[in-house]
Amino acid sequence: MRLIQFKILLCVVVWGPAFSASAKDAEAKNGSTKPLVLAFYHPWYGTPWGPTGKWKQWSSFKFPERYHPEKVVDGWKHQIASGDYPLIGAYDTSDPEVVRWHFRLAKAAGIDGFLCSWWNVGREDGYWSEQYKLFETVWLPVAEQENFKIGIIDECAHYIHDYGQLVSRITNCLPRYAKSPAYLRIKGQPVWFVYQVWEDWITPEIANKYVNETEKQIGDVYWIFGKMKATATKTEPGAVLSIAPDWLAVEKIDCFGTYSLFGNWRETREPQLTQLYQGFAENVRKAGKEVQLTILPGHNNTAVEEKPYVAARERGKVLKNFCKAVDETKPEVAVVCSFNEWFEMTEIEPAANWDDPYLYLKILAEWRGKEWKAPSLPPEKSIDPLIIERGRK
Numbered sequence: 001m002r003l004i005q006f007k008i009l010l011c012v013v014v015w016g017p018a019f020s021a022s023a024k025d026a027e028a029k030n031g032s033t034k035p036l037v038l039a040f041y042h043p044w045y046g047t048p049w050g051p052t053g054k055w056k057q058w059s060s061f062k063f064p065e066r067y068h069p070e071k072v073v074d075g076w077k078h079q080i081a082s083g084d085y086p087l088i089g090a091y092d093t094s095d096p097e098v099v100r101w102h103f104r105l106a107k108a109a110g111i112d113g114f115l116c117s118w119w120n121v122g123r124e125d126g127y128w129s130e131q132y133k134l135f136e137t138v139w140l141p142v143a144e145q146e147n148f149k150i151g152i153i154d155e156c157a158h159y160i161h162d163y164g165q166l167v168s169r170i171t172n173c174l175p176r177y178a179k180s181p182a183y184l185r186i187k188g189q190p191v192w193f194v195y196q197v198w199e200d201w202i203t204p205e206i207a208n209k210y211v212n213e214t215e216k217q218i219g220d221v222y223w224i225f226g227k228m229k230a231t232a233t234k235t236e237p238g239a240v241l242s243i244a245p246d247w248l249a250v251e252k253i254d255c256f257g258t259y260s261l262f263g264n265w266r267e268t269r270e271p272q273l274t275q276l277y278q279g280f281a282e283n284v285r286k287a288g289k290e291v292q293l294t295i296l297p298g299h300n301n302t303a304v305e306e307k308p309y310v311a312a313r314e315r316g317k318v319l320k321n322f323c324k325a326v327d328e329t330k331p332e333v334a335v336v337c338s339f340n341e342w343f344e345m346t347e348i349e350p351a352a353n354w355d356d357p358y359l360y361l362k363i364l365a366e367w368r369g370k371e372w373k374a375p376s377l378p379p380e381k382s383i384d385p386l387i388i389e390r391g392r393k
Helices: 002-011 023-030 096-108 127-146 163-177 204-218 270-285 314-329 359-367 385-392
Strands: 036-041 113-118 149-154 189-195 222-226 229-232 239-242 255-257 290-295 333-336
Touching: 036 149, 096 113, 096 127, 096 359, 113 127, 127 149, 127 163, 149 163, 163 189, 163 204, 239 270, 255 333, 270 290, 270 314, 290 314, 314 359
Parallel strands: 036 113, 036 333, 113 149, 149 189, 189 222, 222 255, 255 290, 290 333
Antiparallel strands: 229 239
């Protein structure tokens, strides 16, 4: 493992300060504190050498014919559905040591917890139901050991139009998950993030029934809903972000967020982001709700879309722009999108093809007022054999 670590160190360039002043200095000047900072985590990857025993989610669900992870390209990597490549190669998120490394990376960057994606159910091979079991058998136990927090983002709420499933997913699982000290809580309540898009099948009336029925069965929940709308304007920044009044009137929803920002409005410039975010926060807070804002490092969904949207990372400038917009707006919750969504290339997880594999984690660490120190890599048995072989050459 020392050979690999040495070669990784050789490829890391010295990077200057991400901000003109430290996060602590900024807080001292404006009297503010940083929000709770989370990151979206995608725990759906599998490999033949990992506990899954076969390839899972490293090919494109949209264009499987284009990507073949079993195929070796450039002599050292698998043909995964991404233009970036993980520092440890393709990996298996049912491997506790991979998950442990991810949690340690996040903690080193000042991230307070992960929101783990629930993306689909009902496949014949039972893969997705197995992921839910892994939340209890692997991710929560490792989070407990690492003093880290994890919660759920229910993306099925958008993709599966089934009210019965919507209720059963949370009422059957959250009571068990929330028994763990590692389950994410806000204000003492277990967090449940509901992914939706504007004019989706869940109406305010359905949402009101859903949250009330759920809490009647299992008790209080801290609800975050992504239900943002962008209304185009003729002046900069070109849109207003808001939540519709009938949604804001759903009493038990605690917080509204901007998870689907790029699906609504595509902006990466700092002044314009700040204006968009401040308008959104004002709209939400007038209704007595809390605010969740999204932090993005960039975007490229070529692997999963016919007409992809590409937002260049600009060597970390885009990530810094989002962090500054969050500082100016002061939400209760900020969520990095994402830790490891390689399909859409929004990941901040270290990548082997970046000049500095840890660049984006370093930027977040500085923003959070932490001195960056990279955790040790996972054991060799948890690392892609091609990466091990490359490190020994």
